[in-house]
Structures are given as C-alpha cells and as structure tokens.
Amino acid sequence: MxxxxxxxxxxARLFNALAPTIxxxxxxxxxxxxWCSGFAASPFVFRSQGATAxxxxxRSGDARLVVDNLQxxxxxxxxxxxxxxxxWYRCVEAASDRRALVVDAALAALRxxxxxxxxxxxxxxxxxxxxxxxxxxxxxxxxxxxxxxSKDRDEIDQISRCxxxxxxxxxxxxxxxxxxxxxxxxxxxxxxxxxxxxxxTVSVYGDFVCGVGCEAGGGPPxxxxxxxxxxxxxxxxxxxxxxxxxxxxxxVCEGEPSREWSxxxxxxxxxxxxxxxxxxxxxxxxxxxxxxxxxxAEQHLADHFPHHTGHGIGLGHPExxxxxxxxxxxxxxxxxxxxxxxxxxxxxGGMRFEHAWEITPTGSRQLTTHKTRL
Amino acid sequence: MxxxxxxxxxxARLFNALAPTIxxxxxxxxxxxxWCSGFAASPFVFRSQGATAxxxxxRSGDARLVVDNLQxxxxxxxxxxxxxxxxWYRCVEAASDRRALVVDAALAALRxxxxxxxxxxxxxxxxxxxxxxxxxxxxxxxxxxxxxxSKDRDEIDQISRCxxxxxxxxxxxxxxxxxxxxxxxxxxxxxxxxxxxxxxTVSVYGDFVCGVGCEAGGGPPxxxxxxxxxxxxxxxxxxxxxxxxxxxxxxVCEGEPSREWSxxxxxxxxxxxxxxxxxxxxxxxxxxxxxxxxxxAEQHLADHFPHHTGHGIGLGHPExxxxxxxxxxxxxxxxxxxxxxxxxxxxxGGMRFEHAWEITPTGSRQLTTHKTRL
Numbered sequence: 151m152x153x154x155x156x157x158x159x160x161x162a163r164l165f166n167a168l169a170p171t172i173x174x175x176x177x178x179x180x181x182x183x184x185w186c187s188g189f190a191a192s193p194f195v196f197r198s199q200g201a202t203a204x205x206x207x208x209r210s211g212d213a214r215l216v217v218d219n220l221q222x223x224x225x226x227x228x229x230x231x232x233x234x235x236x237x238w239y240r241c242v243e244a245a246s247d248r249r250a251l252v253v254d255a256a257l258a259a260l261r262x263x264x265x266x267x268x269x270x271x272x273x274x275x276x277x278x279x280x281x282x283x284x285x286x287x288x289x290x291x292x293x294x295x296x297x298x299x300s301k302d303r304d305e306i307d308q309i310s311r312c313x314x315x316x317x318x319x320x321x322x323x324x325x326x327x328x329x330x331x332x333x334x335x336x337x338x339x340x341x342x343x344x345x346x347x348x349x350x351t352v353s354v355y356g357d358f359v360c361g362v363g364c365e366a367g368g369g370p371p372x373x374x375x376x377x378x379x380x381x382x383x384x385x386x387x388x389x390x391x392x393x394x395x396x397x398x399x400x401x402v403c404e405g406e407p408s409r410e411w412s413x414x415x416x417x418x419x420x421x422x423x424x425x426x427x428x429x430x431x432x433x434x435x436x437x438x439x440x441x442x443x444x445x446x447a448e449q450h451l452a453d454h455f456p457h458h459t460g461h462g463i464g465l466g467h468p469e470x471x472x473x474x475x476x477x478x479x480x481x482x483x484x485x486x487x488x489x490x491x492x493x494x495x496x497x498x499g500g501m502r503f504e505h506a507w508e509i510t511p512t513g514s515r516q517l518t519t520h521k522t523r524l
Numbered sequence: 525m526x527x528x529x530x531x532x533x534x535x536a537r538l539f540n541a542l543a544p545t546i547x548x549x550x551x552x553x554x555x556x557x558x559w560c561s562g563f564a565a566s567p568f569v570f571r572s573q574g575a576t577a578x579x580x581x582x583r584s585g586d587a588r589l590v591v592d593n594l595q596x597x598x599x600x601x602x603x604x605x606x607x608x609x610x611x612w613y614r615c616v617e618a619a620s621d622r623r624a625l626v627v628d629a630a631l632a633a634l635r636x637x638x639x640x641x642x643x644x645x646x647x648x649x650x651x652x653x654x655x656x657x658x659x660x661x662x663x664x665x666x667x668x669x670x671x672x673x674s675k676d677r678d679e680i681d682q683i684s685r686c687x688x689x690x691x692x693x694x695x696x697x698x699x700x701x702x703x704x705x706x707x708x709x710x711x712x713x714x715x716x717x718x719x720x721x722x723x724x725t726v727s728v729y730g731d732f733v734c735g736v737g738c739e740a741g742g743g744p745p746x747x748x749x750x751x752x753x754x755x756x757x758x759x760x761x762x763x764x765x766x767x768x769x770x771x772x773x774x775x776v777c778e779g780e781p782s783r784e785w786s787x788x789x790x791x792x793x794x795x796x797x798x799x800x801x802x803x804x805x806x807x808x809x810x811x812x813x814x815x816x817x818x819x820x821a822e823q824h825l826a827d828h829f830p831h832h833t834g835h836g837i838g839l840g841h842p843e844x845x846x847x848x849x850x851x852x853x854x855x856x857x858x859x860x861x862x863x864x865x866x867x868x869x870x871x872x873g874g875m876r877f878e879h880a881w882e883i884t885p886t887g888s889r890q891l892t893t894h895k896t897r898l
Contacts, residue, residue, distance in 0.1 A: 194728075195731075196761065196841050196842070200555060202647070241831045242848055242850050244845065244850075245842065245844075245846060249553070249647035250647040253647045272627075272652055273621060273627045273650050275650060277644065277646045277661070279651070280651045280654055291621050295621065334719055334720065334724070337568075341712075342715075350744070351744060356569070370569055370725060457615045466574050467570050467574070468570070472617075474615055474616055474617065474618065476617045477618040
C-alpha cells in the first residue's frame with residue numbers, strides 16, 4: 151500500500167518542479183492519480199467500467215478527488231484527499247453521461263477554488279476544462295514524467311509486493327506444469343496462483359509461451375501444447391493499485407536442457423550479471439545495454455538479442471529509464487529498472503531471464519528473488 | 525466478432541444524427557472506438573498498458589485510426605480503417621510521452637484532412653485537439669449515446685458470445701464447488717473456465733459471494749468460506765473486445781433450499797417473468813420495473829428489493845435504458861437489457877437471478893440460457 155506521507159511528498163515534489171505562479175494541478179490519467187493519492191478503481195467490479203476520476207491539487211496542500219458515487223469504495227481508500235462525489239446512478243433515475251458528470255463537477259470545484267494558473271496533463275485532459283475555465287493552462291506532462299520516474303519507499307514496497315505475489319505464482323506453476331498443458335493453462339495457473347497469493351483479484355498480463363513460441367520471444371497464451379522437454383518462457387506482471395512488477399524466467403518442462411540451451415542460458419545469465427553490475431547512479435542507460443551486448447558479442451550471439459536490455463517499471467510498462475543503445479538517460483537514485491537479456495534462435499530455442507533493481511545512493515538493490523535457471 | 529459492414533453502418537448512423545455541416549468525428553473513448561471499428565487493446569499484454577487511440581471519421585466514409593506502434597497487433601484487427609502508427613518505442617531510443625505522441629499524430633491527420641466542422645466526445649477529448657485545431661468543435665456526447673443504445677446484429681452476436689462463455693464458466697463452477705472453497709476460489713474457477721471456454725484470455729468481473737455476502741447483495745470475492753448448505757450468488761460479466769454479457773444466478777452449495785429460500789426464489793422468478801413479459805418496443809422502462817415491484821409487493825417483500833429491475837448492457841455496464849422507477853426512457857428495437865430482481869433479507873438470505881433480452885420489432889428475444897434455480 152502507498153502511504154499518505156508518500157502521496158503528500160510526491161504532490162509537493164510536483165509543485166516544486168512547476169513555475170511558482172501555478173497554484174493548481176489537475177490530474178486526469180489513472181497513473182498520475184494513483185501516484186499521488188493511491189486511488190485506483192478495481193477492474194474486477196462493475197462500478198469501475200467506464201468510470202472517470204479527476205484529482206485537483208492545490209499548492210497549499212489541499213487535494214480534491216472528484217468521482218461519481220459508484221466509485222465510493224475506491225475513493226474511500228484514497229489517501230489525504232477530500233472527495234467530491236456527484237450522484238451518477240442510484241437505481242432511481244436513468245443515468246446520464248458519466249464522464250461529463252465528473253468533468254462538470256471538477257470544473258465547478260476549480261471555479262470554487264478560485265484564480266491562479268493551472269497545470270494539466272494536456273494529452274489526457276478533457277476539453278471542457280480548457281474551453282470553460284478561461285485561465286492560463288500549462289502542460290504538466292514533462293514535469294510529471296520526471297517526478298514520477300524516481301520512486302519513493304512506499305512505491306518500491308508496492309512494486310516489491312507485486313514481485314512477491316508473482317514469484318509465488320511462478321514457483322507453483324513451474325512445479326505443477328506437465329506435458330499436455332496449453333499456454334492458456336500456463337496463464338490460468340499463474341493468474342489463479344496470483345489471486346490466491348494476493349488474497350484478492352489482481353490483474354496478470356504478459357507472455358506465456360512454450361516451444362516455438364519461445365523462439366518468437368513471447369506473445370499472449372494460445373492453445374499451443376507443452377510437450378515434455380519443451381522450453382517454457384513466462385514474462386509477466388502482477389498489478390496492485392496500478393503498480394506492477396514485471397519479470398521473466400524460462401525453464402524446461404520435464405527434461406534436461408540441451409547442450410545448446412545450456413550455452414544460451416550461460417550467456418543470458420552472464421549478460422544479466424554484467425548489466426546488473428553496472429547499475430548505479432550516474433551510469434548512462436546506454437552503457438547498461440552495452441554491457442549486456444558485450445557479453446553476447448563475445449559468444450558471437452549478439453545477432454540473436456534483438457531487444458532492449460531493460461526498462462523502468464512502476465505505474466507504466468515500459469517507462470523511463472530505457473536501457474537501449476541510443477538512450478540519453480542517466481540512472482538516478484529511485485529508478486526501478488528491470489534487466490532482461492534474451493536469446494532467440496530459430497530452430498533451436500528462445501529464452502529470457504529478467505530481474506529488477508532499484509537504484510540506491512551506493513549502487514543498486516535487487517527487488518526480485520525468483521528462480522532464473524532452466 | 526463485429527463485422528466491417530456493422531462498423532460502417534454505425535458510422536453512417538452517427539453522421540446522420542449530426543448537423544450536416546459536421547464533416548469529421550473524432551472518437552477518443554475506448555467504447556466509441558470499439559463500437560465503430562472493433563478496435564480493442566487487450567488488457568493482457570504489456571503493449572496496451574497506458575496506451576491511447578484516436579479514431580477520426582469523415583462523412584465521406586474515410587476512417588483513420590491513430591495508435592502508436594506497440595498497438596500494431598490490435599490495430600491489425602480493426603475493421604474498415606486505415607491505420608496511422610507513429611513509432612513510440614522500438615527498443616533503440618528512450619520513449620517519449622506516449623499519449624502526447626498519439627494526440628499530436630491525430631492533430632496532424634486532422635490538419636491534413638482539411639477544413640470542416642468537427643464533433644468530439646468533449647468529456648473524453650484531450651485539450652490539444654481544441655486549442656490547436658482552431659475549427660468549430662461540437663459535442664458528440666448525446667448523439668453518440670443515442671446511436672450506441674440500439675445494438676446491431678453483430679453487436680448482439682458479440683454479447684451473446686460473452687453469455688455463452690459465461691454460461692460454461694457458471695455451469696462448471698456450479699458443478700465443482702464444494703464446502704471449504706472461498707469466494708476467491710469461486711472467482712478463480714469462473715475466470716479459469718471462462719478463459720478455457722473462450723480459448724483466449726478474457727476479463728471477468730462481478731459479484732462472487734456466499735452466505736452473509738448474499739444478504740449484502742454482492743461484492744468482490746473475499747476469503748469468506750463456503751459452508752455446506754450456503755447460498756452462493758454469482759453476478760458476473762465476461763468481456764470480449766469491449767462488449768460484455770452480465771448475468772446472475774444463485775444456488776445452494778450441497779444442500780436443499782430452506783422453506784424461506786424457496787419462497788424468495790419463487791417470488792424472484794415470478795418478478796423476473798413478470799418484468800420480462802413487458803419487454804417490447806414502446807414500453808416505458810419504468811413500467812418494466814413496476815411489473816417486478818408489483819410481484820414482490822403482493823408477497824409483502826417489496827422492502828427487500830432495493831435496486832433496479834435491470835439495465836442496458838453492451839460496451840457499458842450499466843447503460844441505457846435503465847429499468848428504474850423514475851426513468852423517462854421507452855424501450856426500442858435493438859435495446860439489450862438485463863432483468864435482475866433480487867431479495868435480500870438480513871439473517872435469512874439473499875439471492876438474485878438475471879437474464880438478458882434484446883428488444884425486437886415484435887417483442888423480445890432472450891439471449892441467456894443459464895440455470896436460474898436454487
């Protein structure tokens with residue numbers, strides 16, 4: 151769970167990054183609202199279907215969450231906010247336009263809060279807020295992206311909880327899988343175990359493939375059947391209140407890895423170690439990628455590593471920083487990054503291993519503990 | 525699956541409902557885009573996390589879908605559109621603001637398409653489309669809501685497919701549940717069976733409760749344990765490309781219903797039948813509700829029926845028409861409605877039974893076939 155002090159500190163950090171004339175911030179993307187209030191509508195109930203929320207922050211510290219009445223259970227868990235809750239539907243009258251209702255209520259709240267410049271998420275801010283409010287509007291986008299990149303302790307705890315749940319789901323599925331399962335069975339096993347480990351319904355998404363599916367690097371689960379001795383590649387995320395862990399592992403279903411697979415595994419894990427060893431504040435993101443590529447190049451395998459070495463993870467997936475050859479980013483304290491080198495050889499096999507780290511003042515701390523051996 | 529002819533006919537219907545000076549329609553809500561193009565990003569892959577889409581329709585019939593390159597697999601399945609796909613991320617450079625990229629590309633496409641009035645979904649349309657395009661903007665909201673209410677054949681087929689999958693998941697869960705299962709086990713069973721029946725990952729959400737949870741009318745699944753002889757109330761939806769079925773049933777886990785439960789069941793099913801018998805074009809929505817209430821009132825049970833008799837279902841949940849006491853709506857051909865009377869008596873038990881119908885020229889046609897007996 152995020153903490154109220156964490157949410158308040160993120161709001162203050164955001165205002166500090168904005169021009170001092172800006173008195174109000176209007177947040178409309180689910181990620182930004184979750185980031186500084188913990189508000190997240192569960193996708194597992196009808197109440198959240200097609201719902202909208204607006205969060206109005208004031209430099210004074212005031213935070214006003216505007217949602218319709220069906221979102222009351224989620225709003226009740228938001229941290230350090232007052233809630234404005236227009237009635238959208240109460241089983242008495244026919245309901246009107248749900249999004250318009252919330253946007254209109256947010257407009258009214260903004261008018262009541264009075265003059266001052268406003269910063270909004272332009273690309274995610276509904277029109278009426280511009281055309282009717284008539285005050286200077288600034289784009290919050292870049293400042294918000296920067297502020298969101300460095301994770302606070304409560305955010306990292308939340309991501310770590312996602313990893314714990316995902317690890318239990320991976321371990322159990324790895325222990326239970328048998329020849330004859332389909333890729334969909336792999337997904338269903340992981341999702342079921344994740345719900346059990348979480349003690350609530352959680353979203354699970356990612357790559358669930360076996361056999362030739364591994365050579366393609368991943369994909370959604372299909373009816374492809376796992377055979378004894380097949381590779382199984384699972385790269386998935388568990389989502390809690392908008393935050394997600396993202397990790398990967400590859401293993402053999404009832405069998406020993408071939409000599410070629412073992413060589414690929416050794417190379418992947420060496421690339422993982424080499425890239426992980428570079429993780430520290432001040433490190434150019436491109437150099438983390440270069441460290442992984444170097445290992446593969448020494449084994450003449452670099453042509454079989456077609457993707458990034460890793461990426462930031464949190465409310466977005468992927469998000470900054472990006473561990474890619476032409477990144478201009480530099481690692482900083484509070485970054486949470488995954489490292490996921492992989493090799494995919496047609497006719498032979500494909501595999502990927504992924505762990506995650508937070509960047510600390512002295513280097514890095516690994517957040518994941520799942521098994522990454524064939 | 526929606527059909528291309530269905531999508532084209534919905535676009536034409538939408539333009540017919542707008543002033544003739546309006547040459548372009550800009551759709552930005554996932555529901556509206558799914559409605560007239562079949563485009564729906566799967567929530568089960570990383571590619572869709574935080575993604576945005578814009579669909580630009582022209583009165584001439586041209587339809588341009590703007591999405592970033594990670595959404596290519598979903599865009600490939602969109603019907604009767606050309607696709608504009610700016611590169612957001614290709615594992616080479618660090619990625620920029622994903623939503624801004626798509627909004628900017630949509631703006632450029634609008635400029636290229638040239639002059640003419642534009643209609644947008646105001647409450648869901650990003651600011652830059654207003655502040656930069658500088659052409660008259662009209663709110664599409666009411667016309668869109670009206671156009672969406674009457675379902676086409678391909679939409680009803682899609683909703684029916686959701687019901688088929690949900691029915692298999694309900695049947696299997698009902699057959700398998702044993703004392704000692706938790707409500708979360710009920711959810712996991714339904715979700716797992718729905719994935720199996722669909723042959724792909726599908727979203728499942730709703731009420732999964734037992735025992736006293738039924739007296740509350742529903743709620744998300746918890747660790748509450750099912751005991752022999754308990755009532756189990758399942759009210760859930762399966763989502764396919766944005767469309768959903770929504771139905772409910774209540775049953776006893778390993779045991780016979782008590783005399784009181786049987787009386788409640790008889791009343792609920794009589795209310796369901798009475799309300800369903802009123803379904804026809806021209807029927808005031810409030811009268812459908814009144815028909816259900818009348819049955820309960822005759823049994824002196826009306827105080828235990830606190831909610832609507834039913835509602836429209838499709839891309840929204842709930843959506844028009846609303847079967848409630850103060851609705852001004854009148855049923856029309858193409859409406860898809862559920863009817864779900866329920867009774868909740870503290871210390872005794874709670875139950876709800878829900879079926880769905882489409883309104884046809886001569887009356888109605890039932891879309892659901894699941895068992896609704898204790």
